[in-house]
Amino acid sequence: MRIFINPGHAPDPKDDPGAVNHKLGLKESVVARRIGERVATYLANVGYEVSVFQFDGLQRICDEANGWGADLFVSIHCNAFDGVARGTETFYARYSRAGRRLAEYINDRIVKTVKSNYDGWDRGTKEAGYYVLMNTDMPAVLVETAFIDNISDAKILIEQEDAFARAIACGITDWHKLYLP
Template sequence: MKVFVNPGHAPGGEPDPGAVNGELGLRECDLARAIGERAAEFLEMAGCEVRLLQSHNLAGESPGYQNVTECANSWGADLFVSIHCNASRLHNARGFETFCYDADGEGGKAAFFIQQEIFKGVRPFDPGFWDRGVKVNRSFAVLRCTVMPAVLVETGFIDNPQDARLLVEHREEFAAAIARGVTDWGQVKA
């Protein structure tokens, strides 16, 4: 199985670091990258072929930067996994959610497995870490422009102190959970 891993936002934060937690000195681009790289290692250990690309494609692909969805499409990935951290206006939201283009399709199935594995692998460390569920989004470029099933995982809220702590202290568990969700899906995919 060929899995394309896309840590969100621009590598090194230039020009877009994604969401930030100024107090704790955390940037979404760095956390997503670290979780994505580790998830890629787990997937390779499980026998998957993996490509990882982080590029600047905040509101769709940006000219002058590597085109993430084109790269995944031409490689012929079986599944596309984008990894992000969430943020909320009042800094008080918590939990993990996974977006897909079509809840009833293969992407929706993969999103469900990833949610389930994060629930099993990370939530035990903090019962306040809510399962926000599988959600449909048809405007995210990575879901809209990919030709294979695709998911976008919002691992946790970087601007919430408890979620940020989980993201820092349990990165390994996030990465393992995402990889397990992918391989769970690989076993039942059509």
């Protein structure tokens, strides 16, 4: 099974950092890349074919995933809103049952694996019309790991990078074992 991992945005020198926590000097593009590479390592270690691709053009990302014949597409991001909002949420394409199940498995694993002191940490799964979800040919999800512009969430992203990665990898293997007959 081929799994396409897309860390959101693009690090230097592309200069598409995504959301930035200026206080901590923390860029979404860098956090997403680090988590994505760890996910890839976990999945490769148990025998999956994995591709990690980070780029600042959305159509190109879809073309790479479709052209490679990926079976699953997972985009990894950090959320940002008003500096107060916290938690994790996972999006899937409208009308995609397989995508919804993948989002549920990944989101469940994250809220169980990543330690948070915040009651509303689980923001759940939601459908969305994001470009990469609508223009990829395989079940696709977009994970919003945590809010990088909130200091507590940003610290969780730094300190529990590996927990996010393990959770996402386990969510993918859950889907493979439990959803795919």
